[in-house]
Amino acid sequence: xxxxxxxxxxxxxxxxxxxxxxxxxxxxxxxxxxxxxxxxxxxxxxxxxxxxxxxxxxxxxxxxxxxxxxxxxxxxxxxxxxxxxxxxxxxxxxxxxxxxxxxxxxxxxxxxxxxxxxxxxxxxxxxxxxxxxxxxxxxxxxxxxxxxxxxxxxxxxxxxxxxxxxxxxxxxxxxxxxxxxxxxxxxxxxxxxxxxxxxxxxxxxxxxxxxxxxxxxxxxxxxxxxxxxxxxxxxxxxxxxxxxxxxxxxxxxxxxxxxxxxxxxxxxxxxxxxxxxxxxxxxxxxxxxxxxxxxxxxxxxxxxxxxxxxxxxxxxxxxxxxxxxxxxxxxxxxxxxxxxxxxxxxxxxxxxxxxxxxxxxxxxxxxxxxxxxxxxxxxxxxxxxxxxxxxxxxxxxxxxxxxxxxxxxxxxxxxxxxxxxx
Amino acid sequence: xxxxxxxxxxxxxxxxxxxxxxxxxxxxxxxxxxxxxxxxxxxxxxxxxxxxxxxxxxxxxxxxxxxxxxxxxxxxxxxxxxxxxxxxxxxxxxxxxxxxxxxxxxxx
Numbered sequence: 001x002x003x004x005x006x007x008x009x010x011x012x013x014x015x016x017x018x019x020x021x022x023x024x025x026x027x028x029x030x031x032x033x034x035x036x037x038x039x040x041x042x043x044x045x046x047x048x049x050x051x052x053x054x055x056x057x058x059x060x061x062x063x064x065x066x067x068x069x070x071x072x073x074x075x076x077x078x079x080x081x082x083x084x085x086x087x088x089x090x091x092x093x094x095x096x097x098x099x100x101x102x103x104x105x106x107x108x109x110x111x112x113x114x115x116x117x118x119x120x121x122x123x124x125x126x127x128x129x130x131x132x133x134x135x136x137x138x139x140x141x142x143x144x145x146x147x148x149x150x151x152x153x154x155x156x157x158x159x160x161x162x163x164x165x166x167x168x169x170x171x172x173x174x175x176x177x178x179x180x181x182x183x184x185x186x187x188x189x190x191x192x193x194x195x196x197x198x199x200x201x202x203x204x205x206x207x208x209x210x211x212x213x214x215x216x217x218x219x220x221x222x223x224x225x226x227x228x229x230x231x232x233x234x235x236x237x238x239x240x241x242x243x244x245x246x247x248x249x250x251x252x253x254x255x256x257x258x259x260x261x262x263x264x265x266x267x268x269x270x271x272x273x274x275x276x277x278x279x280x281x282x283x284x285x286x287x288x289x290x291x292x293x294x295x296x297x298x299x300x301x302x303x304x305x306x307x308x309x310x311x312x313x314x315x316x317x318x319x320x321x322x323x324x325x326x327x328x329x330x331x332x333x334x335x336x337x338x339x340x341x342x343x344x345x346x347x348x349x350x351x352x353x354x355x356x357x358x359x360x361x362x363x364x365x366x367x368x369x370x371x372x373x374x375x376x377x378x379x380x381x382x383x384x385x386x387x388x389x390x391x392x393x394x395x396x397x398x399x400x401x402x403x404x405x406x407x408x409x410x411x412x413x414x415x416x417x418x419x420x421x422x
Numbered sequence: 423x424x425x426x427x428x429x430x431x432x433x434x435x436x437x438x439x440x441x442x443x444x445x446x447x448x449x450x451x452x453x454x455x456x457x458x459x460x461x462x463x464x465x466x467x468x469x470x471x472x473x474x475x476x477x478x479x480x481x482x483x484x485x486x487x488x489x490x491x492x493x494x495x496x497x498x499x500x501x502x503x504x505x506x507x508x509x510x511x512x513x514x515x516x517x518x519x520x521x522x523x524x525x526x527x528x529x530x
Contacts, residue, residue: 064493066472066484068451219476247477256474330479333455 067336075344076137079351084134087354091127094361095120097375101365105374111172111192116365118196119165123357126158130354141244145216148246153211160203160271162357166312167275168195169364173305174282178289206270209263215249218242257331264327272320276312283309308363315356319349452478453493460500461485461492463507471496 098120102113133151136143172192176183248263250256283305290298290305322345334342365371453472465487472482472493483494483501494501 064453064455064457065491066451066453066493217476245477250475253474260474260479331474333480335455339454 065336067339075347079347081134081138083351084130084354087351087358088127088131090358091123091130094358095124095127097378098361098365099124101371101374101378105377109189111187111189112169112176114189114192114196115165115169115172116371118199119162119169119360119364122158122162122165123360125154126162126357129154129158136246140242141216141246148216149211149214152214152246153207156207156210156267157200157203159267160206161200162360163271163275163316164199164202165196166360167278168199170279170282170286170308174285178282178285202270206266209259209266213248213250213259213263214246216244216246217249219245219247260330261327264323268320268324268327272316276316279309279312304363304367311356311359311363314352315359316353319346319353322346322349453480453482453484455493456482456495456498457492460498461487461494461504463504463511466504466508469505469508 098116102117102120129151132143132147133155136147136151141148172187175186179186248256248260250259287302287305290301295301322342326342326346366375467486467488469486470484470491472478472480472484474481481496483496483505485492485494485504494504496502
């Protein structure tokens with residue numbers, strides 16, 4: 001392909017429908033064959049020396065057909081149901097354990113607790129909406145228009161709130177460790193609730209375009225199209241049950257162009273780069289402070305901080321790079337294969353990004369000694385409840401487990417009084 | 423451990439439930455590039471206008487040929503002529519149909 005064809009500027013505001021007007025205006029009364037002959041001659045002038053009836057040669061440029069992403073579909077068939085359901089189950093178990101722990105055993109005492117609880121709620125809502133989205137994607141949105149808007153919208157809300165809350169946690173740890181003198185004033189409980197409310201409201205506001213512009217529709221119905229009556233069934237469109245999609249739909253080109261650029265750009269800026277910059281800055285300062293401190297547990301703390309940042313970047317950077325590339329080349333011409341590969345890469349990297357919501361409970365909650373102790377109490381209490389149904393044969397194993405847990409909790413209490421629990 | 427067994431069972435069940443729905447997957451197909459060689463309007467059966475107002479990201483005219491679709495640049499001269507030619511043909515077809523129905527009603 002020559003470059004002049006490949007590179008096309010963003011589409012002009014003039015609608016394509018204007019193309020139809022001259023045809024309607026010209027009311028020539030010629031014989032049909034004559035006119036077709038004329039058409040044939042006219043187009044012959046523009047080209048060099050091509051045969052117009054060579055319907056059987058298969059040069060790729062000769063038959064640009066609409067692409068339907070076959071490769072990506074086969075990837076989605078594997079990733080969609082199998083890997084996503086594993087993510088859903090792990091995320092559901094991990095995040096509901098965090099929420100249960102906070103609900104029954106650990107009253108939210110500190111700012112960190114409030115943030116961790118909110119992250120767990122956002123992640124739980126996300127893993128609950130994920131199987132519904134996967135199911136609808138695979139069943140041509142059989143749950144209808146309301147499900148389309150609600151699921152797409154809640155996906156967006158949870159994405160933004162989850163990412164912004166992780167940034168809040170890093171800022172909270174920065175204040176607790178680096179700005180320790182100010183931390184009593186800044187890290188009060190009502191303050192943190194206000195911040196969480198602001199984060200959720202921001203997430204909702206940022207998701208308004210998604211709520212508004214995602215529509216449930218049947219593709220092809222709204223597009224301008226016509227066939228000759230007698231030849232209606234000739235193309236490869238077999239009559240099939242209605243296939244609905246849940247995609248962007250706009251009333252005019254300018255809105256379409258702006259929104260298609262603005263939505264992924266906002267997601268990149270607020271949903272990735274802003275939290276990443278905050279995290280990198282805050283945790284870098286935290287690590288510097290920790291390395292200066294004379295605490296025998298500092299190495300573990302540094303390792304945890306590095307793991308938090310590394311997991312965030314490994315999970316979200318590939319997907320956001322794909323999103324950035326996709327947004328930058330959105331209105332450009334590309335081949336079916338390239339587009340297919342891009343979609344496949346997006347599907348795979350998106351799955352890696354989804355994995356983050358299963359890792360958050362481990363990285364943020366279960367890594368903390370205090371939290372682990374509370375969590376162990378849940379299991380001990382559950383154990384006591386279920387004890388009467390268990391045969392006495394396993395008893396010795398139980399006592400050893402309790403012994404280990406109490407020993408660890410003693411270790412935990414010997415830690416310094418920082419709220420930055422490791 | 424009973425709890426681990428339950429967990430595994432739940433995982434397998436949900437896998438099964440989800441995998442039953444993977445039959446009729448279909449995404450909207452879009453033109454991503456334009457055909458380079460101009461085409462005559464003779465074999466064309468109709469056309470569809472692809473706008474960026476829906477899932478697709480470029481504007482195109484999709485000409486319907488017997489058994490296949492061809493993506494054309496809406497700004498190209500031959501595309502506009504093809505669209506005009508098809509519109510003219512459609513107008514005539516409807517005129518003929520109207521004329522025949524009118525003739526039928528008057529004769530009846």
